[in-house]
Amino acid sequence: xxxxxxxxxxxxxxxxxxxxxxxxxxxxxxxxxxxxxxxxxxxxxxxxxxxxxxxxxxxxxxxxxxxxxxxxxxxxxxxxxxxxxxxxxxxxxxxxxxxxxxxxxxxxxxxxxxxxxxxxxxxxxxxxxxxxxxxxxxxxxxxxxxxxxxxxxxxxxxxxxxxxxxxxxxxxxxxxxxxxxxxxxxxxxxxxxxxxxxxxxxxxxxxxxxxxxxxxxxxxxxxxxxxxxxxxxxxxxxxxxxxxxxxxxxxxxxxxxxxxxxxxxxxxxxxxxxxxxxxxxxxxxxxxxxxxxxxxxxxxxxxxxxxxxxxxxxxxxxxxxxxxxxxxxxxxxxxxxxxxxxxxxxxxxxxxxxxxxxxxxxxxxxxxxxxxxxxxxxxxxxxxxxxxxxxxxxxxxxxxxxxxxxxxxxxxxxxxxxxxxxxxxxxxxxxxxxxxxxxxxxxxxxxxxxx
Amino acid sequence: xxxxxxxxxxxxxxxxxxxxxxxxxxxxxxxxxxxxxxxxxxxxxxxxxxxxxxxxxxxxxxxxxxxxxxxxxxxxxxxxxxxxxxxxxxxxxxxxxxxxxxxxxxxxxxxxxxxxxxxxxxxxxxxxxxxxxxxxxxxxxxxxxxxxxxxxxxxxxxxxxxxxxxxxxxxxxxxxxxxxxxxxxxxxxxxxxxxxxxxxxxxxxxxxxxxxxxxxxxxxxxxxxxxxxxxxxxxxxxxxxxxxxxxxxxxxxxxxxxxxxxxxxxxxxxxxxxxxxxxxxxxxxxxxxxxxxxxxxxxxxxxxxxxxxxxxxxxxxxxxxxxxxxxxxxxxxxxxxxxxxxxxxxxxxxxxxxxxxxxxxxxxxxxxxxxxxxxxxxxxxxxxxxxxxxxxxxxxxxxxxxxxxxxxxxxxxxxxxxxxxxxxxxxxxxxxxxxxxxxxxxxxxxxxxxx
Numbered sequence: 016x017x018x019x020x021x022x023x024x025x026x027x028x029x030x031x032x033x034x035x036x037x038x039x040x041x042x043x044x045x046x047x048x049x050x051x052x053x054x055x056x057x058x059x060x061x062x063x064x065x066x067x068x069x070x071x072x073x074x075x076x077x078x079x080x081x082x083x084x085x086x087x088x089x090x091x092x093x094x095x096x097x098x099x100x101x102x103x104x105x106x107x108x109x110x111x112x113x114x115x116x117x118x119x120x121x122x123x124x125x126x127x128x129x130x131x132x133x134x135x136x137x138x139x140x141x142x143x144x145x146x147x148x149x150x151x152x153x154x155x156x157x158x159x160x161x162x163x164x165x166x167x168x169x170x171x172x173x174x175x176x177x178x179x180x181x182x183x184x185x186x187x188x189x190x191x192x193x194x195x196x197x198x199x200x201x202x203x204x205x206x207x208x209x210x211x212x213x214x215x216x217x218x219x220x221x222x223x224x225x226x227x228x229x230x231x232x233x234x235x236x237x238x239x240x241x242x243x244x245x246x247x248x249x250x251x252x253x254x255x256x257x258x259x260x261x262x263x264x265x266x267x268x269x270x271x272x273x274x275x276x277x278x279x280x281x282x283x284x285x286x287x288x289x290x291x292x293x294x295x296x297x298x299x300x301x302x303x304x305x306x307x308x309x310x311x312x313x314x315x316x317x318x319x320x321x322x323x324x325x326x327x328x329x330x331x332x333x334x335x336x337x338x339x340x341x342x343x344x345x346x347x348x349x350x351x352x353x354x355x356x357x358x359x360x361x362x363x364x365x366x367x368x369x370x371x372x373x374x375x376x377x378x379x380x381x382x383x384x385x386x387x388x389x390x391x392x393x394x395x396x397x398x399x400x401x402x403x404x405x406x407x408x409x410x411x412x413x414x415x416x417x418x419x420x421x422x423x424x425x426x427x428x429x430x431x432x433x434x435x436x437x438x439x440x441x442x443x444x445x446x447x448x449x450x451x452x453x454x455x456x457x458x459x460x461x462x463x464x465x466x
Numbered sequence: 467x468x469x470x471x472x473x474x475x476x477x478x479x480x481x482x483x484x485x486x487x488x489x490x491x492x493x494x495x496x497x498x499x500x501x502x503x504x505x506x507x508x509x510x511x512x513x514x515x516x517x518x519x520x521x522x523x524x525x526x527x528x529x530x531x532x533x534x535x536x537x538x539x540x541x542x543x544x545x546x547x548x549x550x551x552x553x554x555x556x557x558x559x560x561x562x563x564x565x566x567x568x569x570x571x572x573x574x575x576x577x578x579x580x581x582x583x584x585x586x587x588x589x590x591x592x593x594x595x596x597x598x599x600x601x602x603x604x605x606x607x608x609x610x611x612x613x614x615x616x617x618x619x620x621x622x623x624x625x626x627x628x629x630x631x632x633x634x635x636x637x638x639x640x641x642x643x644x645x646x647x648x649x650x651x652x653x654x655x656x657x658x659x660x661x662x663x664x665x666x667x668x669x670x671x672x673x674x675x676x677x678x679x680x681x682x683x684x685x686x687x688x689x690x691x692x693x694x695x696x697x698x699x700x701x702x703x704x705x706x707x708x709x710x711x712x713x714x715x716x717x718x719x720x721x722x723x724x725x726x727x728x729x730x731x732x733x734x735x736x737x738x739x740x741x742x743x744x745x746x747x748x749x750x751x752x753x754x755x756x757x758x759x760x761x762x763x764x765x766x767x768x769x770x771x772x773x774x775x776x777x778x779x780x781x782x783x784x785x786x787x788x789x790x791x792x793x794x795x796x797x798x799x800x801x802x803x804x805x806x807x808x809x810x811x812x813x814x815x816x817x818x819x820x821x822x823x824x825x826x827x828x829x830x831x832x833x834x835x836x837x838x839x840x841x842x843x844x845x846x847x848x849x850x851x852x853x854x855x856x857x858x859x860x861x862x863x864x865x866x867x868x869x870x871x872x873x874x875x876x877x878x879x880x881x882x883x884x885x886x887x888x889x890x891x892x893x894x895x896x897x898x899x900x901x902x903x904x905x906x907x908x909x910x911x912x913x914x915x916x917x
Contacts, residue, residue, distance in 0.1 A: 159757020306610020316692030
C-alpha cells in the first residue's frame, strides 16, 4: 500500500536490493507510476498472495487498510504511517489499540507504527533507497528510523555492512525484545547494535540480552536518559524512557556495551569485526606531532587505556632510525618520520614485539601538511604498506584518521579508509572514538555475565 | 639563519603574509635559493640591521649562531632548532642553559627552543606557509607547534581569524606567563586560547590569568594531566605537567575556560565572537529527526544546558504550520519541514520570542537525505535565509552542521559553514561541540573571579 513520495521511496529501496521477486503497488486512485508500474486500487485486486505490506497511508485510512490486510491473509504489516500514540492524543492512542486488536484477531504481526520498518540486505527490503547491496554480519534494532538510517549511511564509508535492521517506532506489537531475540539467533548476524528509547518488555529484554553475553556482542545506545531527553522520547515514540540509574543497573546485569552515539555503535562494530583478537588494553600510540602525542596519551589514560613506556630493547631498536630531536621513542612514539617508506615497517615491527603492549594505534591527519613527509599518493602507499604488514604483526593494529578540515583532507581520508577497510584494518575517525570502542569491547569480553 | 627545507618553509610563511620589508637568508655554504634569493654566509655578512632571527640550524651549531646573534645586536631569536632539554639528556639540557646564558648576557630574548615560534598576521611572520592573510582578533599561546598549526588550519574553515600566535616549546626564556601577558594587553586581541604542557612560572601565570577575568576571555587546553600524558609531555617539551587536581584548583581560582581539544578551543572562540550576547543556558533545539532530537536533548542536559518545553503560545504558533504526525512542537522541535522555505522564518520567529529559552540551536546534516526536503542549492538558500533572519531574532542563534559521512556532504557542509561565517552566525561541527562551548562561556561570564 503506497501513498505518494514516501511509498515510492520504499519501492526504490526494494528495487535497489533487487532480491524480491514480486512487488505490487496499491493506490485507491489506480493508474500507474511514471515508470509504468501499475497501481492496484486495493489489496484485494492483486492477483497473487501477499506476504508483507508496507503502509504509507494516512492514519485516518488505517483501519480500512487493516481489514483488507486481514482478508488477504498477509503475514506482517509495517506501518510507516504515524500519528498514533506518540502524539499524546487519547483518540490517536485508541486508534493504535484498535488497529492492533484487529491485526491480532487476524493473525497479522505489526511493525511500528511510526517507523521506517525493515532493512534486510538478503531479504531485499529496505527503507534506504541507496543501501549497500553487500550483505554484512551486523544487525541492528532501532526505535528511531533516522538513527537506523544514520547507522546504515555512516556505516557505508566505515565498511560496516549490515545483515538485518529493524526500525520499530511505537512498538505496538513486535517490540525491542522480539527484534533482539531475532538478532540473537539470526544465523546471518554476528554483532548486534541497538538504539532504544523506551523498553516495552523489560523482563524479556533483559533475559535475551543476558543470553547473548559471551556469545554475541550487543551494544546499546539508550536515548532519553536525561530529563530533557526523556521528554523528547515521549514526544517521539510515546516512550517512557526510565531513569539513568535503572538503566545502568540493567546494563551492568546484562553486560552489554553502552554507547553514547550512533558513531560509537559503529566504532564498536568495527572493533569487534577487525580486532577480535585484542587481548588487553595496553596501547602503543604512534604518529606525528608532540602536542598531539601528549593529548593522545591523555585521551587513552582517561578512557582506561594505559600507554606504558616501551621496553629498553624496543626503545633501542627505534633509536636506530629515529632522529634525536623532536621525537620520542618511549610511548607515544612521536614519529612523523614513520610515514616515510621503510621506517614504517621497522617501527611497527619493533613495537609489535614489545611485551608491555597489547595493541597498536597509528594516527594520522590527512590535511596537507599533517601526514608526514610522504605526500604524493599518500593514502594508497600508506594503506598498501599497512595492509601488507598488519597480518604479520604480533599485535592487532588500529588506524585513526584524525578529523580533516579541508575538502582535500576529507577526500584523502575517505580514500585511505576505503583501502584500510579492504585490507580489514580497523579504522576510526578520532583517537577518542578508537579508545572508547576498544575499552567497551574489552569490558564486554571480561564481563561476569559472560559464561 | 636558514637550514634546508624547514628554513625555507619559514621563508615562504613570511612571503605569504607579505608584510615584512626585508628578509635575509643565511647558510654557511652561501650560494642562492632556486628563486634567486641570495644566501649569506653568516649574520655578520648581512648589510643591514637584523631585528629577529629564526634558527633552523642543528643543535650542534647553536652556540656559534648565538655568538653571531649577540654580536649583530639582534633583539630576539626563535629557535626552531630542537634537541635540547626535551631529550632528557643532561648534556643537551646543559647546552640549552649555556645558550640561554649567552643570550641573556647579550640582551637577546629567546623563543623556544624546540618550537614553531611566532605567527603574527599583522607582523608578517608565520610558521604556516599558507596562513590566512586576514587578521583576526583571536590570540593563542601554545607549547606545541603542531597544536598551534592545527588551531590555525582548523580555524580557517571555521572563520576563526588570528591576531598573534606563539608556539614556545621548551620555554627556556620567554614562557607561558610572558606570552599570556602580551596577549592579555595586546590591542589586536579580544580572545585568548592556550595549549600548555608544563607551567614555568605558575605564580605569574595565575596572576595574569586572574587579571583577565571579566575583561578578556581565556580558554586553556592543558596537556599531560594524566599519568601517561604527563610522561609524554616530559618527552615532548621537558615539561613537568603537574597533577590534574592542582590544575583544576588553578582553573577554578583564575576562572579561565577549560578545553579538552584544539577544536574545543576554536568552538569557544566562535561562541565568544558570534554569540557574545547570550544571556543564559536554556536552549531551543530545532532540526529534523526524532531519534536525533532525543539524543540532542540528552546531550544538552548532560552538558548542563536545559531544554525546557516551549510555552503554550509558542506551541500553538508552531502547530499552525506543523503536520501532526512524526513531529514534536515542544522542544526539541523535531521539524525537518522547517528547512523548507517560509516555515523556517515562522518557526524561528515563534521560538525566538518564547520567554522560556535563552538561545536557539538549529541542527542539520548535509549528507544527501539528511537535510530536509529542500535539496537543490540547499546551503546557499539556507544560509541566506538564516543570515537575513538572525539579526532580527530576539535570541542568539547557533547552527550545528552534523558530521558528514560522504564527500558531497563534507563539501556541502564547508560551503554552508563559509556562508554562515560570512553572515557572522556561530557554527559548530556537532551538537556536543556547540553546547560544551556555550556552557563554558556562560560559566566564564558568571565566574566569581570576574570583577
